[in-house]
Amino acid sequence: MIEQMLQYNRQFVENKEYERFVTSKFPDKKIAIVTCMDTRLVELLSAALGIKNGDVKIIKNAGGTITNPFDSTMRSLLVAIYELGVNEVMIIGHTGCGVQGMDSQEMLHLMRERGIDEEHISLMKHCGIDLDSWLHGFDDTDSAVAETVDLVKNHPLVPKDVVVCGYIMDSTTGELRRI
Numbered sequence: 001m002i003e004q005m006l007q008y009n010r011q012f013v014e015n016k017e018y019e020r021f022v023t024s025k026f027p028d029k030k031i032a033i034v035t036c037m038d039t040r041l042v043e044l045l046s047a048a049l050g051i052k053n054g055d056v057k058i059i060k061n062a063g064g065t066i067t068n069p070f071d072s073t074m075r076s077l078l079v080a081i082y083e084l085g086v087n088e089v090m091i092i093g094h095t096g097c098g099v100q101g102m103d104s105q106e107m108l109h110l111m112r113e114r115g116i117d118e119e120h121i122s123l124m125k126h127c128g129i130d131l132d133s134w135l136h137g138f139d140d141t142d143s144a145v146a147e148t149v150d151l152v153k154n155h156p157l158v159p160k161d162v163v164v165c166g167y168i169m170d171s172t173t174g175e176l177r178r179i
Contacts, residue, residue, distance in 0.1 A: 023054025025084060032057040032080040034073060034148065035092040036064035036099070040171045045092070048174025057086060063099030063138065064092060065148045069155055078157055087162055089152055092176070093145040094169040100144075102137025141168060145179050 012018065029051070035041060037060040046052070057080045059073055066073050080086040108121060108131065124131055138144035149166040152158055166179035 021053045027056045029055045030085050031088045032077055032086045033090045033092055034059045034064055036094055044174050065144045066151050089164045091145050091148045091166040092169050093141045095171045097141055099137040100141050104132045104135035107135045142179055
């Protein structure tokens with residue numbers, strides 16, 4: 001499958017199809033969106049919000065939430081704010097998220113089934129990594145988005161003039177509901 005994608009890429013570049021996507025690294029709308037990596041949102045999110053290449057910074061992760069004030073998603077937001085001129089942040093969860101109800105014990109079971117040694121799992125625990133907490137999902141999407149909004153709004157390195165709002169997107173229709 002990767003080889004097919006690489007073949008397509010060669011043709012894309014050869015035919016200069018990239019020209020319609022050329023923009024700068026600075027988001028025209030000065031907005032950053034933190035959202036889920038769910039495949040249903042790949043095109044739906046942009047279409048439902050009327051955004052195009054160059055309009056916003058989109059930061060995706062599993063669940064579209066920030067669980068640690070010093071994780072890579074928060075770091076990316078700080079870069080967007082201080083280096084790229086972002087002054088508004090949208091946290092967008094969605095219906096039917098796979099992280100909702102995700103069970104750490106089930107994931108560890110799946111890891112073992114895929115050949116991850118118990119020794120490696122134990123090593124993580126001995127290094128102070130709480131795998132149960134780290135691999136656990138959330139119980140309620142609304143609450144997870146609200147907690148992320150609160151974390152970003154009250155982060156000691158986020159300026160108070162940055163607007164932070166939370167939403168839930170319907171994964172089928174693209175409709176947004178404010179939290």
